[in-house]
Amino acid sequence: MQTPLAVEAVELGKYIENGLGTHEGRLDILRDLNLQVSSGERIAIIGSSGSGKSTLLALLAGLDSPSAGKVRISGTEISSLDEDGRAALRGRSMGFVFQSFQLMPALTALENVMLPLQLAGRKDAKERALSALERVGLGQRLGHYPRQMSGGEQQRVAIARAFAPQPAILFADEPTGNLDEHTGERIVELLFGLNARQALPWCWSHMI
Ligand SMILES: Nc1ncnc2c1ncn2[C@@H]1O[C@H](COP(=O)(O)OP(=O)(O)OP(=O)(O)O)[C@@H](O)[C@H]1O
Numbered sequence: 385m386q387t388p389l390a391v392e393a394v395e396l397g398k399y400i401e402n403g404l405g406t407h408e409g410r411l412d413i414l415r416d417l418n419l420q421v422s423s424g425e426r427i428a429i430i431g432s433s434g435s436g437k438s439t440l441l442a443l444l445a446g447l448d449s450p451s452a453g454k455v456r457i458s459g460t461e462i463s464s465l466d467e468d469g470r471a472a473l474r475g476r477s478m479g480f481v482f483q484s485f486q487l488m489p490a491l492t493a494l495e496n497v498m499l500p501l502q503l504a505g506r507k508d509a510k511e512r513a514l515s516a517l518e519r520v521g522l523g524q525r526l527g528h529y530p531r532q533m534s535g536g537e538q539q540r541v542a543i544a545r546a547f548a549p550q551p552a553i554l555f556a557d558e559p560t561g562n563l564d565e566h567t568g569e570r571i572v573e574l575l576f577g578l579n580a581r582q583a584l585p586w587c588w589s590h591m592i
């Protein structure tokens with residue numbers, strides 16, 4: 385049997401209705417979008433601000449529901465799952481890195497990385513989180529809170545958090561968007577380096 389695609393979008397559409405029930409003034413963010421990502425493949429989604437990159441990633445990850453078409457993750461159509469089923473699928477197989485880091489401010493670096501592992505019931509949460517933070521060069525900052533770290537350091541914590549559970553798919557939405565050019569380049573190198581070791585398929589959005 386053929387291995388299912390890691391990510392597949394079929395005639396995907398996202399419309400914002402005008403509330404009048406007519407097509408007039410309807411905002412078509414995405415229309416008839418088809419996309420296939422195989423296991424181990426990396427794709428970049430490039431487009432100007434407002435072109436729909438974040439919307440697409442949210443649809444692919446099941447964080448938002450499409451107006452038309454479907455998304456399959458490893459062969460499972462995500463609209464066939466309920467909210468809990470989608471959350472379980474995300475927890476099991478997806479990692480996220482966002483432009484705004486999205487760390488929990490009241491948790492230390494170590495606790496932030498441990499959180500998804502604990503939610504997934506992993507008994508080795510602490511060991512895995514420690515090793516992920518060491519890999520991103522933050523082995524000396526375990527007890528520090530996000531506000532005590534630079535933007536690049538916070539993003540490295542977010543990357544450790546995304547990689548630690550070894551997800552099947554990694555989504556990165558402008559992961560360098562809030563960083564200066566030099567730090568951004570280092571984050572890209574880190575992401576690609578970790579990715580080469582784990583061979584994840586991933587979807588990357590970047591504004592031009
Ligand atoms: N819930 C919503 N209601 C109305 N409009 C929306 C909604 N979500 C997104 N949009 C609009 O859809 C368009 C695409 O937004 P999106 O955030 O996906 O763009 P983007 O490509 O990620 O942009 P950026 O590079 O600035 O992050 C924008 O015009 C945005 O205003």
Ligand SMILES: [Mg+2]
Binds near residue numbers: 558
């Ligand atoms: Mg965006």
